[in-house]
Amino acid sequence: MSTHDLRPTTIIGIKSLARDIHKSDGIPHGNALDKAAAQAGYSNFTHARRALVSNAASSAVPIPLAAIFVTMRWRDSETKASGYETVRVALNKTLDDMIKPSQYRHDRWLGYFKRWAGDHLVSDRIAASIDNARRTACGAARTLQFMCATGLLPSSSDKTRPAGYGDTRIPGRDHASTWYDPHSKTYIALDEPYSAAVKDRQEARRAWSTQHNWDVVKASWAGMYNPDGGCEMYLMSDRVKGYPVRSVEDALARIAAPIVVASCDLLTLPDGKRFESPGEIGQRTARKVPAAERKPRAGNSSVPYSMILSGRGRRPDRRMSIGGHSAVGALLKKVIAGSYGRAGVKKRIESVRSELDDWVQIEYDDKELPSSQFFELYYRDPPALPEGEKGAAGKESNLQRLAEAKAVLLKEYPDCAPLRHLVGKIDAAAKSLQLWKA
Structure with missing residues (x-):
């Protein structure tokens, strides 16, 4: 069966067909997406995405929320007080469904943490204060919110600006990061500047978008870097080769507000004890083997x-x-x-x-x-x-x-x-x- 005979019924199917069309017909990825959407019965990819996302949202069966816990240790050098702060995140995906441990280092917040259990991230660093520990844990929690909603993964690739000579960064860029879609193998950039820093540069940013043929959309979701401190989040991608920004904005518009210290679900145990998640307890219990069933340990030899x-x-x-x-x-x-x-x-x-x-x-x-x-x-x-x-x-x-x-x-x-x-x-x-x- 040729690619021209296929009629996909999902966004993932349309993206998969677009990759095949891109390779077989040698046309730009954006044009291939529109062509694949037309084969599926839509006028273009934007029409397909809106229709399919809307249908999925209205007919989807509710998925039980999964609790993921983010823990960071702290120690105050002046008061000598210390302890652990744990933030609970309610999501509809498990930790391992969203990201591999080897990919944590590509994100500014997750890079502080390690996978302790299937539902628990624990930092091996020590924050200088209780407030710093809470802010760092909330930052990782926001990253989990973003990944759960969009399906994107953090990337170390420098895709936050167009290719070319000289400085091709968007005016006022700050706290930029790159994200990768493993299905379409395309990238999207996030720019999270302070609102005051770009207030008078919006016209220059629009001109930059036109010059480089990039989409730039201000997200309704406040972002991951510092949403309670005055930052905004902009979604940016190459109109031809990049991941569609509107699909990310649509996904973010349907989720809860970013988790911040003032409103987070905080768990603090007395006497400075560290919280143990249900997954961690079950993991430890599963490792316990009755003495009668243990195999004798081989000699060192x-x-x-x-x-x-x-x-x-x-x-x-x-x-x-x-x-x-x-x-x-x-x-x-x-x-x-x-x-x-x-x-x-x-x-x-x-x-x-x-x-x-x-x-x-x-x-x-x-x-x-x-x-x-x-x-x-x-x-x-x-x-x-x-x-x-x-x-x-x-x-x-x-x-x-x-x-x-x-x-x-x-x-x-x-x-x-x-x-x-x-x-x-x-x-x-x-x-x-x-x-x-x-």
């Missing part, structure tokens, strides 16, 4: 070592036979010689070789392993390989060598963390080999 050049480390507490070292060394040297142009293989296997070279030095003294034999194990005289065993053409041969080396290591050494770490490098090298295309 490793010992520390120290070398002048390599530094400190750990190795298996049992040595591998000299024959084992010789076999593994020969295999690794061939893999390095055969995959010289593949850094993902070469660097990892050189690291494995170097570590095994350290281990064998400690495992055997000069009497058991003469220097002439020792130097032959992992270094000296790289083997000559036929052309069919080099590069991408020889990856099957080298994959077999890695498998054989791994088997020897697992057979001769006891299971322990240092060995697992070493084998992990071999597995990673094998994966890089498998992806190597001629």
